[in-house]
Amino acid sequence: MYRPVNRKSPGISTRLAFLLFFTLYYWSIHFISGKSNLQLSQIVFDIFAGVFTGAVTHVAIAKFFGPLLFGRGFCGWVCWNASVFEMLPIRNARKGIAEKRLIYKYVVLIIALVIPGFLIAAGYIIRSPKAQFEWLLIENALIYLIGIILALVLGDRRAFCKYLCPAGALMTLTSPRSILKIEKNHLTCSNCRRCEEVCPMDVPILDYIKEGQRVSHPECILCTECVNSCPRNCLTVGIGKKSDTTPEFGKSF
Numbered sequence: 224m225y226r227p228v229n230r231k232s233p234g235i236s237t238r239l240a241f242l243l244f245f246t247l248y249y250w251s252i253h254f255i256s257g258k259s260n261l262q263l264s265q266i267v268f269d270i271f272a273g274v275f276t277g278a279v280t281h282v283a284i285a286k287f288f289g290p291l292l293f294g295r296g297f298c299g300w301v302c303w304n305a306s307v308f309e310m311l312p313i314r315n316a317r318k319g320i321a322e323k324r325l326i327y328k329y330v331v332l333i334i335a336l337v338i339p340g341f342l343i344a345a346g347y348i349i350r351s352p353k354a355q356f357e358w359l360l361i362e363n364a365l366i367y368l369i370g371i372i373l374a375l376v377l378g379d380r381r382a383f384c385k386y387l388c389p390a391g392a393l394m395t396l397t398s399p400r401s402i403l404k405i406e407k408n409h410l411t412c413s414n415c416r417r418c419e420e421v422c423p424m425d426v427p428i429l430d431y432i433k434e435g436q437r438v439s440h441p442e443c444i445l446c447t448e449c450v451n452s453c454p455r456n457c458l459t460v461g462i463g464k465k466s467d468t469t470p471e472f473g474k475s476f
């Protein structure tokens with residue numbers, strides 16, 4: 224049974240504040256100074272034009288090489304799309320992950336890279352600041368619209384992240400090798416499953432913990448809601464190679 228996370232706890236409210244801050248920052252720099260489109264599709268236009276700043280740098284750092292260090296922390300703490308999804312008034316936010324649907328986001332990733340290729344072949348190249356801004360607004364409006372509808376239909380705030388986001392798909396290629404991961408410390412786990420109940424990405428955390436492994440699941444967004452909700456404080460974000468290896472389980476709460 225899903226039990227909602229306590230959004231007033233310091234750790235969780237801090238993360239939501241980060242999401243809100245980065246979202247306001249992201250949109251204000253675009254509306255005030257008209258910065259370039261940082262969405263995934265723009266990298267095709269930029270690489271074709273021989274430009275390796277803006278979208279290419281952003282995608283390389285935040286979505287591909289960065290996850291080797293901080294996993295999908297971008298999704299948990301920074302993403303301007305996720306901040307809107309997380310504010311949705313959905314109470315039954317978790318129904319379990321639909322494994323078969325996880326493949327969809329890789330299809331969307333390929334489409335997101337192929338469409339700009341077709342546009343380039345047709346002679347339409349998005350490079351001017353005005354065109355980039357228009358493209359950015361269209362892309363983000365679509366993401367917000369689809370993400371909100373999906374969340375409401377499936378009763379899952381992070382449905383878009385799990386099933387359709389091409390950036391999320393790209394990050395799953397490197398995030399399982401992240402240095403930072405959720406792991407168990409030396410304290411005794413009660414097997415209460417509270418951590419799995421609050422996980423917005425339906426990560427089977429205890430499968431890893433029971434094996435003495437760190438949580439290397441590609442859908443983990445390092446949001447730390449499991450850490451902040453564990454009644455025994457036995458989860459943490461660590462940089463070691465192994466989780467606590469004692470498969471010790473105390474009395475359930």
Ligand code: SF4
Pocket residue numbers: 297298299302303304305383384385388389390391392
């Ligand atoms: S999966 Fe996509 S929409 Fe969701 S938080 Fe990550 S980048 Fe943002």
Ligand code: SF4
Pocket residue numbers: 411412413414415416417418419429432452453454455456457458
């Ligand atoms: S004690 Fe903590 S780690 Fe163990 S099942 Fe409960 S919430 Fe999860």
Ligand code: SF4
Pocket residue numbers: 405418421422423424425426428438442443444445446447448449450
């Ligand atoms: S495993 Fe923990 S940190 Fe990872 S997504 Fe689930 S709740 Fe967040």
